[in-house]
Amino acid sequence: MSAITVTRLSKSFGAVRAVDDLSFTVGPGTITAFLGPNGAGKTTTLRMILGLVTPDSGSAAIGGGPYRDLVDPVAAVGAVLEAAAFHPGLTARAHLEILRTAAGLAPERVDHVLDQVDLTGAADRRAGGFSLGMRQRLALATALLGDPAVLILDEPANGLDPAGAHWLRGFLRAYALQGRTVLVSTHVLAEIQQIADHVIIISDGRAVFTGPLAPGSDLEELYLEATR
Numbered sequence: 001m002s003a004i005t006v007t008r009l010s011k012s013f014g015a016v017r018a019v020d021d022l023s024f025t026v027g028p029g030t031i032t033a034f035l036g037p038n039g040a041g042k043t044t045t046l047r048m049i050l051g052l053v054t055p056d057s058g059s060a061a062i063g064g065g066p067y068r069d070l071v072d073p074v075a076a077v078g079a080v081l082e083a084a085a086f087h088p089g090l091t092a093r094a095h096l097e098i099l100r101t102a103a104g105l106a107p108e109r110v111d112h113v114l115d116q117v118d119l120t121g122a123a124d125r126r127a128g129g130f131s132l133g134m135r136q137r138l139a140l141a142t143a144l145l146g147d148p149a150v151l152i153l154d155e156p157a158n159g160l161d162p163a164g165a166h167w168l169r170g171f172l173r174a175y176a177l178q179g180r181t182v183l184v185s186t187h188v189l190a191e192i193q194q195i196a197d198h199v200i201i202i203s204d205g206r207a208v209f210t211g212p213l214a215p216g217s218d219l220e221e222l223y224l225e226a227t228r
């Protein structure tokens, strides 16, 4: 079964057709790059997959069903959509603790995800003083709290320093190797090329390329060709 299935999804905002009869599947255990020019409809698609935007037509499913029907949503999917806003006065640990309690997860999950994103040393610092990269790590930690089978990330390397970006690639690779699914929207082709095994490219809300990324193939060339 596909981890994510998008079927003939369409969404307009006024006269703007943001997503236009879009279909694709994301296989389990893969890292899929979700690419397209500015305004192509990537974020709108991700928001529809996550039940945050209602499609005009079509459907999106995670693990076989729509988001709203998931029995255990935090275990099914974790997402980092935009640079998340954190309360500046709360520590990283406090943010995670609030979410953990709300989701009814085990107490040890907080320390576990802090360790996963390498933020243990800053756990008791206020998020207001965090750098962009640290906020990205905290956002990723919130997405990981439920130990989800599917991870959906929008520009996750934004703000990470070179060592952080390297770390993130290793983290996502290891995540997929556990049989989990990663869908990453990004414009940084050189980064994602190193880890993605599948590619979905959309333009004007429609799929212009879907398929595996062969080792050694040039993603930038593929992208420029598909979006010309």
Ligand SMILES: Nc1ncnc2c1ncn2[C@@H]1O[C@H](COP(=O)(O)OP(=O)(O)OP(=O)(O)O)[C@@H](O)[C@H]1O
Residues within 6 Å of the ligand: 013, 016, 017, 018, 036, 037, 038, 039, 040, 041, 042, 043, 044, 045
């Ligand atoms: N809430 C909204 N109201 C009006 N228009 C919207 C809304 N959300 C998205 N749009 C429009 O839909 C289109 C697709 O936007 P979307 O954010 O999905 O693109 P994207 O591929 O994520 O772009 P980027 O790479 O720049 O982040 C754009 O023309 C955008 O202006």
